[in-house]
Amino acid sequence: MPLPKLIVVLGTTACGKSGLGVELARRFDGEIVSADSRQVYRGLDLGTGKVTQAERMGVAHHMLDVVDPNQSYSVADFQRGAYDAIDAIRARGRTPFLVGGTGLYVRAVTEGFTFTDARPDPALRAQLERRTTAELYALYQARTGKTLAGGEEKNRHRLLRALEKLSAGAVETPPCPRYDCLLLGMTFPRELLCRRIDERLQRRIDDGMIEEVANLRANGARDLFLEGLGLEYRYILWYLTGRIPTLDALQDELGRAIKRFAKRQMVWFKKDRDVLWLDTAVDPLPQAVAATAEFLGRPSQF
Incomplete structure (x- = not known):
């Protein structure tokens, strides 16, 4: 059908x-x-x-x-x-x-x-975390015989997760x-x-995006969570905590980061x-x- x-x-x-x-x-x-x-x-x-x-x-x-x-x-x-x-x-x-x-x-x-049901292994993750991203990719290639491209070979999180699944016996x-x-x-x-x-x-920013992040923190959103979201939430967190000193610097750094992200999006979508x-x-x-x-x-x- x-x-x-x-x-x-x-x-x-x-x-x-x-x-x-x-x-x-x-x-x-x-x-x-x-x-x-x-x-x-x-x-x-x-x-x-x-x-x-x-x-x-x-x-x-x-x-x-x-x-x-x-x-x-x-x-x-x-x-x-x-x-x-x-x-x-x-x-x-x-x-x-x-x-x-x-x-x-x-x-x-x-x-x-x-997707498999393989669960994260903290001990194995600790061992893998000590390796560079290039070393993780080499290990992935050795385990699977596959070559990645388009930025996937530099995606540390996905390489870590793939190696965890392979070690747990999961089959792609x-x-x-x-x-x-x-x-x-x-x-x-x-x-x-x-x-x-x-x-x-x-x-x-004019509509209150900085205040949104401040309110999220005040209501219990952890800094580690916000930083992990990337882009707006990461850079505004850095601004609120003093790592980025001025609003002008925030707009400049965040604007450049979003443009880099857009470029990566196009690389990803152009593969299809x-x-x-x-x-x-x-x-x-x-x-x-x-x-x-x-x-x-x-x-x-x-």
């Missing part, structure tokens, strides 16, 4: 994915499943760009605000929740849209990663896709994207040749609507 259909809107930060997803969902009687590794946390709103109730325009959103700060949350946890949300949307006779920029979360759903299994996916990509030329990042950062990259030199909505209508076998809703 043919796989059920899923429309995916992916791309770099500050490119308008959320707005496009809402517009598509409104036209195709859809609901949205967020694929963002930080928006799953309650209270992380401005710093993650979580869509407000007004911005949702009546479209139901899922996988937002599902866990409290300080709680661990894995890509396997996300995949289970996303599968449940997508299947429930389909059971209601509606169209599911997966929207987000966390590449690993997107691929876990679109490619159907298979091939992915098992559950959905037939249309992948719509959003980004802008580098110079324009950088300008959009700077403008969005200024808006978020099935992405239809929308032309953002013009309004991308008509192109996205036409592609979605054709994919679903429905009349265009534009």
Whole structure:
């Protein structure tokens, strides 16, 4: 039997994915499943760009605000929740849209990663932590015979976890896709994207993003948790604790970090040749609507 259909809107930060997803969902009687590794946390709103109730325009959103700060949350946890949300949307006779920029979360759903139940081994982790990332990658290659690329060979956390699983006897299994996916990509030329990042950062600071992080700390969010979130939460924490001395320095350092992150996102997404990259030199909505209508076998809703 043919796989059920899923429309995916992916791309770099500050490119308008959320707005496009809402517009598509409104036209195709859809609901949205967020694929963002930080928006799953309650209270992380401005710093993650979580869509407000007004911005949702009546479209139901899922996988937002599902866990409290300080709680661990894995890509396997996300995949289970996303599968449940997508299947429930389909059971209601509606169209599911997966929207987000966390590449690993997107691929876990679109490619159907298979996860093992291997638990972290503190003793083994302590031994592995003493090795450099290059040494971990060499060990991974020796154990699996595989070569990684696109930055994955430098992803220390994933290398550590893979080696833990291999030591526990876990076997890497091939992915098992559950959905037939249309992948719509959003980004802008580098110079324009950088300008959009700077403008969005200024808006978020003006709207109270620094106060959001201060309130999270006051309400029990641990500094280690905030630092581990990266980008806005890490750099604002450093500003609040004096590591970054001025607001100007915060905006400069954080802005550059977000731009580096956007570049890494593009490296990740460009590895998938099935992405239809929308032309953002013009309004991308008509192109996205036409592609979605054709994919679903429905009349265009534009």
